[in-house]
Amino acid sequence: MKQLGIIGAGRIGRVHAESISRMAAAAVKTLADPFMSPEIEKWAAQLGVDKCVKDYKEIIADPAIDGVLICSPTDTHADISLEAIAAGKHVFCEKPVSQKLDEILAVKKALAASPNIKYLVGFNRRFDHNFKAARAAVEQGKVGEQHIVRITSRDPGPPPIEYIKVSGGLFMDMTIHDFDMLRYLTGSEVDEVFVRAANKVDPAIGQAGDIDTAVITLTMKNSVIAIIENSRKAAYGYDQRVEVFGSKGMVSIGNDAPSTAVISTEDGVTGEKPLHFFLERYMDAYVQEARDFVTAIENDTPVPVGIEDGLQSVLIAMACALSHKESRAVKMSEIG
Amino acid sequence: MKQLGIIGAGRIGRVHAESISRMAAAAVKTLADPFMSPEIEKWAAQLGVDKCVKDYKEIIADPAIDGVLICSPTDTHADISLEAIAAGKHVFCEKPVSQKLDEILAVKKALAASPNIKYLVGFNRRFDHNFKAARAAVEQGKVGEQHIVRITSRDPGPPPIEYIKVSGGLFMDMTIHDFDMLRYLTGSEVDEVFVRAANKVDPAIGQAGDIDTAVITLTMKNSVIAIIENSRKAAYGYDQRVEVFGSKGMVSIGNDAPSTAVISTEDGVTGEKPLHFFLERYMDAYVQEARDFVTAIENDTPVPVGIEDGLQSVLIAMACALSHKESRAVKMSEIG
């Protein structure tokens, strides 16, 4: 049974703790959080977590721990990754690895020197049933040669302004998932981006220097033309759709809803809104993601999404930021 | 933390063991099965089950155990229920409580004498998100006064003939869920049934004395007219739908599918088939059901589905069998 440490007991750290506590093949030995509290300790104990600590370095230093899940704030991801790698531990790192290119490259370099370390980057949508079905259709040749890929990705509402300010901006914080999804679906790298974006949802976001609405045209190296549509606020809820169009047809995925109930009255025929947000929508994907991390460790197989994916998605976010700033198409070769 | 015993380590017993192993409020102390094997023991250990035994009487006799889940063959349900009740244990009994009316009445009588015992009958569909949404729409007055209720319930394929032979027949084994659902949705009792049924799926089912296709018209005491459609084999998978039609409109629920992917090609626009069968389709409902059992014990609140529901559904099955046999409408007052 693999022994794991979780660094960060926030929302996503707790999700992973619950997933792992249900696995036969792994256990959470230690949970670390500088704001560790009796409430968290009680909750952790019920899950069967061995130990709760404030300092994540106890996890790094523990020779019994095989792997760590880094669920701390983004600006700590890279440093903790380097420490964990140095200590010979497998790493599951939440996205993004870093907002700073040199930090990601440092992690990449460290991993190149430690080929036995598994390093999974938490692009949870790759583990979702709908996105997997889209990719499966593509792989089975159902759409033929890909021509146009469209990703619609809209949140039910913006995060707090304080979060926006340190988020790295829309592209780094939110669209980064879509960049990764695009690479996953097309099996190709981005060649060029063109952004049109605006502050439409909340003026405070604009005052914080960020945008909340974006349309991005991306040209892939394999010549697929792609579109990403983003909004920080869809009144009807979390909107996560994809359409892959090609020479033989199209695969499209829609949203998941709380139920299939449809109510027909004199006012119309009404179904449910999409599941509210990422925790509801991707809960099964988070479980699968943690399971795949453990499986990669157990069987010494490659992780399904790694440091190169973490790197590329950040590079694309940087290209988009530049395209937005300079109001022009930007080649990926200009970045990094 | 409530200590539970599970009697029967078959498919459904194992589902409940997994659900309970994830709860903070309960634990599986003992798992009993006459065919206990090292494999099951290993699997149970991983889940945190304390003890595996062959004889369920160890569970009944254990004063530390608060409640038992009876997942053994149907013909043992009533006897074990009586033993458990006598031992002062709460009971979660898989459906049907018994195929024999006197046995159910004996359990009912025992419960009447032990008012503190919680006795939950495993009509899992009441805990399903779609059926709950249908009922919620009804309760919120969306359909107004109910006029017609239709339940479509089709399995992806028939069980083995050996199972059919001891199943009690289609009505007792399969339609029983629909009888309970009808009572749940209408909030009323059946007054009369009329059956048209046939052996269409597999001649072996007919040779075993059973039918595999049925259309049942039921008149409820509140004058709702209801229809149940059954088939032991839908080529496209497990088909579980409901439509409640009334003075203000209609609520209908459809099937759940593995994904929302739709593939459009020159051959048509194709979505996924429904989730294959009850284990996939109702997994979340099974978890919720076990949770509700534990909650009822913890909080000393009524169980959401009890012995009266177990009794009524069996009485309706008997009325349907008589209607089929005599090819006429049968009043519920003729039964029991």
Place this chain on the structure above:
Amino acid sequence: MKQLGIIGAGRIGRVHAESISRMAAAAVKTLADPFMSPEIEKWAAQLGVDKCVKDYKEIIADPAIDGVLICSPTDTHADISLEAIAAGKHVFCEKPVSQKLDEILAVKKALAASPNIKYLVGFNRRFDHNFKAARAAVEQGKVGEQHIVRITSRDPGPPPIEYIKVSGGLFMDMTIHDFDMLRYLTGSEVDEVFVRAANKVDPAIGQAGDIDTAVITLTMKNSVIAIIENSRKAAYGYDQRVEVFGSKGMVSIGNDAPSTAVISTEDGVTGEKPLHFFLERYMDAYVQEARDFVTAIENDTPVPVGIEDGLQSVLIAMACALSHKESRAVKMSEIG
């Protein structure tokens, strides 16, 4: 070019006049209605109708007229049919041919003696794109051997009480379309019916001696089990659906709506209600029906729906009325 006469300038007579006025192969020579008015005459002139008269006998007597469309009140259908057949004219008769069995049999007898006369009974749904698609799927073997057929047929609101009183009752007036559809889809005749019906929509309908809500179980001679669900009032509009379930799968047809627009807001995901009622819903079917009548005359080919269909549907309505009255299953062999 075939010259036609239309008897009855009510709603459906006018629909047929418009359809025929657009055909190259036929023209409306004369339109007859005892309540002929200047408004109707003006409207008819614009359509290119030659002549407007009060007495339909002018149409019967006109040797230049090849065929007549009988769109007068139901109680005149049979007599006019007999006169038209005697005059050697082809007949398009609105449904039902008559509410009286002996009248239909008289028409049938007259037709047997005049084998060259085309006699089309106006079961418009056979000409509708959705119902045709259901039948096509059946014929192509998509559902395999049929097991269960269900027809849901609900009006948006009941007709005036004065109409109800002379309508012949729900089965003769409304369900008759469903009886014909069932024969069309199954390719078989009804063997037995069982009715559960009630007065739920408007007490005035009950006071008029009729019912407005019905569930009918029908056993076909080829052993298909069928269900018809009727209501005189669906709050969400005209509800016309069919499901044919069999050994290989299922074909189902849904409603047509004014548009495909779907509006997603914080209140839900809402599509349009079905097209309001038969004139909107079946307009294309009415056009096709009239065209098929002209084509049968032109090419001397059989009409797609004839006197036998008119007869059988009325016999089934009579069996249902008896089943309702005596509250028991009724064999078709008891009728007629």
Place this chain on the structure above:
Amino acid sequence: MKQLGIIGAGRIGRVHAESISRMAAAAVKTLADPFMSPEIEKWAAQLGVDKCVKDYKEIIADPAIDGVLICSPTDTHADISLEAIAAGKHVFCEKPVSQKLDEILAVKKALAASPNIKYLVGFNRRFDHNFKAARAAVEQGKVGEQHIVRITSRDPGPPPIEYIKVSGGLFMDMTIHDFDMLRYLTGSEVDEVFVRAANKVDPAIGQAGDIDTAVITLTMKNSVIAIIENSRKAAYGYDQRVEVFGSKGMVSIGNDAPSTAVISTEDGVTGEKPLHFFLERYMDAYVQEARDFVTAIENDTPVPVGIEDGLQSVLIAMACALSHKESRAVKMSEIG
């Protein structure tokens, strides 16, 4: 009754002749086509067309004719428009008015000098039930302030290469409908365009100097960000969808299909493909369009889509061609 002349007896000219022949308020007096044939004459006679001629100037010269429908090849639209306007006739001109800016401006100038002339440009989609429903939702405030508008517009297959060569290119020939739809839905003008386009469907199209796949980002003057997706070939048929997303929600329209039939088998749950192409998909819109032209003449009311719409859509096409050629965002102020 208004007397009309139709210039051009090709596919679309014949569609309009059929529509008008069904109207009470208008008649086709003359049909002109240089390739007039006995077949066309026979067909026209059946419709009630008075006269068939080879030279359209007979229509222009006929003082009894109130209006003309210009359905001739694109390169003749402007000249015939000018002649018709000079003769005081109302004009229905198929799109585009011209591929040459100076020709459209000449027509615009002539119309400015003849304010009583109705000049309708044939953007048929504005008359379609789905697009109208999308616009109605927008006007009713269902989506709030518009943020992102997306138009998906894909043909079932490319036209012949000979047609491609004189078509003016994808933007002028095909996307021009989408440019107009965008202006119709947003109620605003385009400020800037950015094109990514390619030759993916058929190499012969590339050899003819055209593209067949395009993704266009457009920024509107009211700051809405818009996307148009085009392909000359969707394997599953004519794909015509729109999504308008805003502060309060979203309205989306889907395709129309030949029927609502859904077939469920062990291979999946399959519905029909969209209606094949524009004649099937927009037949009702063509009828409505011709009717609206006649109504504008009769009531002396403005046409719903006029020369300014014809002009703007061509200007946007020119901007897109420049964006594609120079691989950069192009401001509308650079054009014209």
